[in-house]
Amino acid sequence: MEINELQEKIAAMAEEFRQPMTEFLSDLIRIQSYTGHEKPAVERTLLELKQIGCDEVWIDSAGNALGRIGNGKRTILFNAHLDTNEVSDDSQWPHPPLEPVIEGDVLYGLGASDCKAGVAAIVYGAAILNKLNLLDDVSVVVMGATLEEDAEGFALRSLVERDLLKPDCVLLAEATDLTLRRGHRGRCEVHVRTKGKAVHASTPHLGENAILKMAPVIEALEAMNGSLPTHPIFGDGTQVVSLINGPHTPNSVPDWCEVAIDRRLVPGETAESIVEGIRAVVEPMGASVEIPVQPVLSHTGLRLDAPSFYPGWLVEENDLVVQVGKLTYQALWQQEPVVDVWKFSTDGTYSAGAAGIPTLGFGPQEEVYVHTALDQVNLNKVVQAAMFYALYPVIYQQVTGAKPN
Numbered sequence: 001m002e003i004n005e006l007q008e009k010i011a012a013m014a015e016e017f018r019q020p021m022t023e024f025l026s027d028l029i030r031i032q033s034y035t036g037h038e039k040p041a042v043e044r045t046l047l048e049l050k051q052i053g054c055d056e057v058w059i060d061s062a063g064n065a066l067g068r069i070g071n072g073k074r075t076i077l078f079n080a081h082l083d084t085n086e087v088s089d090d091s092q093w094p095h096p097p098l099e100p101v102i103e104g105d106v107l108y109g110l111g112a113s114d115c116k117a118g119v120a121a122i123v124y125g126a127a128i129l130n131k132l133n134l135l136d137d138v139s140v141v142v143m144g145a146t147l148e149e150d151a152e153g154f155a156l157r158s159l160v161e162r163d164l165l166k167p168d169c170v171l172l173a174e175a176t177d178l179t180l181r182r183g184h185r186g187r188c189e190v191h192v193r194t195k196g197k198a199v200h201a202s203t204p205h206l207g208e209n210a211i212l213k214m215a216p217v218i219e220a221l222e223a224m225n226g227s228l229p230t231h232p233i234f235g236d237g238t239q240v241v242s243l244i245n246g247p248h249t250p251n252s253v254p255d256w257c258e259v260a261i262d263r264r265l266v267p268g269e270t271a272e273s274i275v276e277g278i279r280a281v282v283e284p285m286g287a288s289v290e291i292p293v294q295p296v297l298s299h300t301g302l303r304l305d306a307p308s309f310y311p312g313w314l315v316e317e318n319d320l321v322v323q324v325g326k327l328t329y330q331a332l333w334q335q336e337p338v339v340d341v342w343k344f345s346t347d348g349t350y351s352a353g354a355a356g357i358p359t360l361g362f363g364p365q366e367e368v369y370v371h372t373a374l375d376q377v378n379l380n381k382v383v384q385a386a387m388f389y390a391l392y393p394v395i396y397q398q399v400t401g402a403k404p405n
Contacts (some may be wrong), residue, residue: 118173125389153350
């Protein structure tokens with residue numbers, strides 16, 4: 001089938017699926033799915049994956065919703081997460097957060113931009129692939145991911161390392177406004193602690209105040225900005241002292257004080273290099289440094305605790321995963337796509353940053369609405385994103401050549 005004819009068939013099928021895709025997205029919006037509590041949204045996604053005719057539908061150890069189209073040995077993973085940021089004050093929202101409201105071509109609701117519209121797009125991209133029977137030697141696995149908001153990459157790591165699904169490439173349906181994304185900065189939490197000697201506050205001269213010892217440490221940590229690793233695309237790394245803690249005993253001289261640092265990373269930084277760099281500055285001042293373990297509990301009860309380290313990543317623009325994305329975009333819309341990087345972190349921190357799996361971002365949502373009371377997505381863009389996800393595996397097969405199963 002010629003690419004122009006195929007493009008027309010995909011566009012027609014995407015338009016045919018507009019209504020069920022919108023209804024599925026609306027159902028997801030109605031379901032509260034805060035991180036670690038995604039089970040109802042996972043179950044609704046599994047139902048949709050069955051309805052579109054997946055060859056296999058399952059839930060993995062970490063509670064991700066998964067569906068497979070095709071039987072090829074090579075696997076393309078479509079990823080979008082089902083958990084949402086929590087709402088702090090729903091009175092600030094123009095509509096109730098869990099009530100999907102459509103005004104013109106725009107759907108409002110919690111998670112519309114991050115990342116339930118992405119889930120709808122990848123599910124119906126797979127539906128088009130299945131309906132038109134477009135896969136040869138490639139399988140597509142659709143992943144309605146969990147745990148992304150609080151611990152991006154942890155659930156994907158579990159799928160790859162615990163459940164042994166090994167994708168050849170990963171497509172992330174996060175907010176890109178129909179442009180391509182090939183990386184983002186990483187992040188890391190670091191704890192720095194000083195120790196003192198506790199005594200009664202009425203005799204402070206007998207003790208050693210850990211908070212006072214921390215004061216010059218904080219100044220030194222702040223002064224590190226400007227000399228942190230830099231990158232030609234992402235710029236300088238940054239670190240911010242974001243929390244301070246100590247004993248909750250107001251009538252005592254504190255014997256410890258701890259600050260938390262939010263460190264933003266450029267690709268190539270490691271947990272070891274971060275700790276070593278900070279330690280070199282604060283250890284002579286009597287402070288210790290560690291990356292804490294982040295407690296993570298999936299809705300299935302599986303513990304995924306791991307260090308609070310999320311590496312940055314950047315895929316080269318001439319990499320196959322990006323080139324196929326460009327060809328797919330050109331075939332659909334007869335123009336060159338914008339290729340950029342994200343400002344925020346995604347599950348790509350594991351797939352590309354830790355596991356080295358070629359990873360590309362493409363989604364219908366707009367970053368400006370992510371984690372805001374104006375959470376929304378343009379439904380026309382959701383349809384277009386489904387078209388992209390339907391054509392990408394076809395172009396991938398053409399570029400790489402069929403492989404015998």
